[in-house]
Amino acid sequence: MTDSPPADDRSPRATWSCRWCAARSGEVVLDLGRQPAADRFPSVGETEPDPLHELRMVLCGRCGLAQLEDDPTGAEEPRGVEPVALVEQAQDAVADLVAAGWVAAGSRVTEYGSPHGGSWLGPVAAAVPAVTIVGDGVADLVIDSLGLMHEPDVRAAWDRRVGRLAPDGVLALHVHPLSTILRDGTWNALRHGHYAYFSLTVLVAMARSSGLVPVGLWDYPLYGGTQVLTLARHGSRPAAAATAAERVVAELTLDVRSGVCRAEALRDLDRHVGASTTALRAWLDAQPGPVVGYGAASRAVALLAAAGVTSSDVEVVVDASPAKRGRAMPGRADGRVPIVGPEELDRLRPDRVLLLVPDLLDEVRQAYPQVEQHGGRWVVAEPEPRVVPPLTGS
Numbered sequence: 001m002t003d004s005p006p007a008d009d010r011s012p013r014a015t016w017s018c019r020w021c022a023a024r025s026g027e028v029v030l031d032l033g034r035q036p037a038a039d040r041f042p043s044v045g046e047t048e049p050d051p052l053h054e055l056r057m058v059l060c061g062r063c064g065l066a067q068l069e070d071d072p073t074g075a076e077e078p079r080g081v082e083p084v085a086l087v088e089q090a091q092d093a094v095a096d097l098v099a100a101g102w103v104a105a106g107s108r109v110t111e112y113g114s115p116h117g118g119s120w121l122g123p124v125a126a127a128v129p130a131v132t133i134v135g136d137g138v139a140d141l142v143i144d145s146l147g148l149m150h151e152p153d154v155r156a157a158w159d160r161r162v163g164r165l166a167p168d169g170v171l172a173l174h175v176h177p178l179s180t181i182l183r184d185g186t187w188n189a190l191r192h193g194h195y196a197y198f199s200l201t202v203l204v205a206m207a208r209s210s211g212l213v214p215v216g217l218w219d220y221p222l223y224g225g226t227q228v229l230t231l232a233r234h235g236s237r238p239a240a241a242a243t244a245a246e247r248v249v250a251e252l253t254l255d256v257r258s259g260v261c262r263a264e265a266l267r268d269l270d271r272h273v274g275a276s277t278t279a280l281r282a283w284l285d286a287q288p289g290p291v292v293g294y295g296a297a298s299r300a301v302a303l304l305a306a307a308g309v310t311s312s313d314v315e316v317v318v319d320a321s322p323a324k325r326g327r328a329m330p331g332r333a334d335g336r337v338p339i340v341g342p343e344e345l346d347r348l349r350p351d352r353v354l355l356l357v358p359d360l361l362d363e364v365r366q367a368y369p370q371v372e373q374h375g376g377r378w379v380v381a382e383p384e385p386r387v388v389p390p391l392t393g394s
Helices: 084-099 121-127 154-163 178-184 200-209 238-258 269-286 298-306 344-348 358-367
Strands: 026-036 052-060 066-068 108-112 139-145 165-175 212-220 226-233 291-294 314-318 352-355 377-380
Touching: 026 269, 026 298, 084 121, 084 139, 084 165, 084 212, 084 226, 084 358, 108 121, 121 139, 154 165, 178 238, 200 212, 200 226, 200 238, 212 238, 226 238, 269 298, 291 344, 314 344, 352 358, 358 377
Parallel strands: 108 139, 139 165, 291 314, 291 352, 352 377
Antiparallel strands: 026 052, 052 066, 165 226, 212 226
16 A cells, blocks of 8 residues: 555544545444455466455444445456346345335336346336336436445445436335344455445435435345335325334334444454454365365455465365356465366365355255265355255255
8 A cells, every 4th residue: 555554453544535424534443454356356377466455444433334445456346147046136126116116117217236236127127018227317216236335436326326316216225234244244245346335324314315215125135134225205205204114213223233333333343254264264274175165256255365265275166157267266376266167066076165155055056966966065154164964865
């Protein structure tokens, strides 16, 4: 880094300002040190070391937004294959939006997507064929599936979305709430390219500052628990706002109890860093030889790097994405783990497959039954390695 180090390890860098309210008062609540960029997967033959960058989460002292302190990486993650769980959640969320009346025949719909959220436009068109997908101008339904967190300037991105709303339009925000991250200790949600970590408390405050009120809130199981919050202009949907109010108040109370806007509560994530990396390191050291990994996801980069994992521990990482073939997981140049296609599971017949994306468990067991048929076992890597009992008949 070119800037002078902060006065102490809880002070953000001197040039930092909040991505929402522009305040300059904040506190570092999670510091993962210098890490390789989670969206840069080097070529297998690359010999240069991966550039390392500070990776720290700051909690704004004014508005309570948890955010990435800085991101000098600018790399673009190779597009992965959408997991079945992600596709199913999009379908479920669209069904809920349709049932609530937020999308109907003739509705104008637009979307702000992300590398991880999957597109909801296909499910919308399938559920209500008479909708109009608009690229510009106002819309009756503005969808954001995990997109806002990928915006460096949160305020400007928010204003763009709100500015697209028709007078009685609805903004549907799909988020991985900070309360879930804190509850589950998923510290590796912090990564370059993820600029903001929204609590419901902060989102509701952001909405109110723009004259919006909650008109719906739904929960889904993806990533340990995600939410879709729907917002409309104050007074445009009075019945829906009244119905949603009690549920939202209850969730805001849970936010207070969990401490999503308190630095001392969020610093508990640091405890999970040590627990999960120590457990992974111990499990790998106990294996008779290198294992096979599955899921070359950005969330796995910090876990592997923090645990000091190299190709002597994990021989290869299998991934379904053709865009990641011929690449490797970021890490030590002398021990990068290559990324290979699923066909390697048949050739290698691994005894243990370390699953780096827990949400994929049901999907991969169905897609690759040969792992268990050959006597191998799936091992979920997070929060600590857990061997999955075999299916009956495996």
